[in-house]
Amino acid sequence: MKNIYFLGECMVELRTMNESALHQSFAGDVYNSAVYLKRCFPELNAAVVTAIGQDKLSAQMLDRFNSEQLDTRFVFAHDEKVPGMYYIETDEFGERSFSYWRNDSAAKKIVDFLTTNIVEQLSSGDMFFFSGISLAVIEQDARELFWQKVTQLKQAGVKIVFDPNYRARLWQSIDETKQQYDSAFAAADVVLPGVEDFEMLYEIDTIQGVIDFCKPYDIEEIVVKNGPKSVVTVINNEQLSHTISPVAYVVDTTSAGDAFNGVYLGARLSGREIADAVNLAAKAAGTVIQQPGAIAPKDVFQQAMAIAGL
Ligand code: AMP
Secondary structure, three states, rough: EEEEEEOOOOEEEEEEOOOEEOOOOOOOHHHHHHHHHHHHOOEEEEEEEEEOOOOOOHHHHHHHHHOOOOOOOEEEEEEOOOOOEEEEOOOOOEEEEEEEOOOOOHHHHHHHHHHHHHHHHHHOOOEEEHHHHHHHHHHHHHHHHHHHHHHHHHHHEEEEEOOOOOHHHHHHOOHHHHHHHHHHHHOOOOOOEHOOOHHHHHHHOHHHHHHHHHOOOOOOOEEEEEEEEEEEEEEOOOEEEOOOOOOOOOOOOOOHHHHHHHHHHHHHHHOOOOOHHHHHHHHHHHHHOOOOOOOOOOOHHHHHHHHHHO
């Protein structure tokens, strides 16, 4: 069985249901990707690598991971910390805004749990995925150790996968981000950037600009997402442009890129060709943005993917 590991933070998500009730669920970019991968490719093992707490919500989060058939061997329980939380507020015009409580979350401590023994276990995997959000969450004084662990995994033959997924508010400065991203691009075998990330961070606003930026790094597979416009892939120097069918009624774009990443990686791990993998990934993302929240209902999602030929 092939193994992919998703390192990052899953949070408690709250949103208003009606005047007197909040709806509570769980979401986080790498977790979302793991869910969509596993729903499409149940024959692959998808593990979440994170730290949670020992509180009730952490127990529910773990139950949720299990209910999505994710591997939870690398979900560690911190003695004192609890998971991060965010609240989605929707104003009278339907505009959404987010409030976060994550500065002291358990997931920030994940590197403490990556012992020699754990890294040895992870070394037998096929892919190790982290995002720019994962990097931002890792505490500053643990970063050097994190990169050592990533190097160990790469040397063991695990493919390193990176999605920049830039969130300015999680970083102290652009220089700090650029420095961490440089290490990530240098380590990565596969990158899945969005043009929007590059626009904010490097003032690069074209797909070709993103590809040119990535080229000097020794990256095997570059997959550039550009919303509904197109996806361009560069694999072993062969550049291909893939057309996306725009969705007419977009409800909520949260986790479009996450769904894309999970399904693309699952398809590639399953031996699918690039065009086929992009097509399935785009279909997954297109389905997710027609539903509210990060995780689309399983039946709706599965049905759309069956129609897409999965
Ligand atoms: P983004 O992170 O905005 O680049 O979006 C990630 C992926 O979601 C894209 O590569 C598309 O496959 C898909 N996507 C985003 N927006 C749309 C849309 N309006 N219609 C169809 N697919 C979309």
